[in-house]
Amino acid sequence: MDEKLESLLKQKGYFQTKDEFKRITYILEIFASLYPFENLDVLLEKENPITPSYITEKMLRRGRGGVCYELNALLYMVLKELGFNVYLASATVESPKTGWIIDRTHAINIYEKQGKMYVIDSGSGNNLSMAPLELDGPVVTSPAGKFRLRTKTTERGTIVSEKMGEKDWLLRYAFVPTPVGWEDFNRIKKMIHHHGESPFNKSLLIAQTLPDGTISVNDERLLRKWSDGTVKKVPFTSEEEKLNTIKKHFHPSVYEDAVKYVEQKKQQKPI
Structure with a gap:
């Protein structure tokens, strides 16, 4: 175990x-605090294979x-090391604006206990339930909102993860609970x-669920949402302002690669 x-x-x-669900919740809270969703390696075209050592x-x-x-590869490693009965699966994300995104490109962990199934997911940035989602079980509330997992047949699977929107439940992703191996991460x-x-693979996104809400940064702005419904949006007026924001809110190593990303953009910009 990492120290x-x-x-x-x-x-x-x-x-x-001894409560396994509390234990998993503690793990998810720690993961949310340490590891934001961020696509800098995608934008920097780092092609290293996904392996435990990597x-x-x-x-x-x-x-x-x-x-x-x-994110869910590391979660899988930690859960297995701590003795949890988990396996990997792949889901298809649904966007309210564009519909289904590329088939089976969201990695998730599935946990089984006493004949019940749960999804354990640390890979959704500012949409984390921060606790296991039981299939057809109770709604889970986190600083990011309300979440549930239920049986529903769709074009992309028989189980769906949903989040409560302003008025109704919104589909987040669908899947079939078929185990996959580590090679699926590289696919x-x-x-x-x-x-x-x-x-x-087109623009920056850094997103994280915090104890009191969520935060996200893209190429244009900082967006901070609090659990009480308060929202703060700060447009960036320069690349320097964007980098300073990343430096303030995220780990130094994230900032270091954000600097590389900005430099890469400058070099690619037409004269």
């Missing part, structure tokens, strides 16, 4: 409780975040990096 993660688990009281170096050693196949990575419809 930093073990220390944080001790602080949470992980080893003092994930360990990038996230545990360097403190970087990542996209779903990195997903290839699609996210190179597919023309990938939402993450």
Whole structure:
């Protein structure tokens, strides 16, 4: 077990409780605090294969975040090391604006306990339930909103993850609970990096669920939402302002690669 993660688990009281669901919730809270969703490696065209050693170096050693196949890969590693009965699966994300995104390009963890199924997901940035979602079970509330998992047949699977919108439940992703192996991370990575419809290979996105709400940064603005409904949007007037914002809110290693991304953009800009 990584020393930093073990220390944080001790602080949470992980080893003092026997409740597996509380233990998983503590893990998800720690992951949300440490590892934002961020697509800098996609934009910087880093093609390293997704392996346990790569994930360990990038996230545990360097403190970087990542996209779903990195965040949930590390989560899978930690859950397995701590003795949880989890397996990997792939889901298809649905966008309210464009419909289904590339098929099966969202990595998730599935946990089974006493005949019940749960999704454990740290790879959704500012849409984290911060607790296991039980299939056809109760609604889970986090600083990011209200979430549920239910049985529903769709074009992309028989189980759906949903989030409460302003008036109704919104589909987030659908899947079939078929186990996949580590090689599936690299299939997903290839699609996210190179597919023309990938939402993450064109512009910056850094997003995180916080104890009191959510934060996200893209090329144009900072967006901060609080759990009480307060929203603050700050447009960037320069690349320097964007970088200073990233430096203020995220790990130094995220800022370092954000600087590389901005420099890359400058070099690619037509004269």
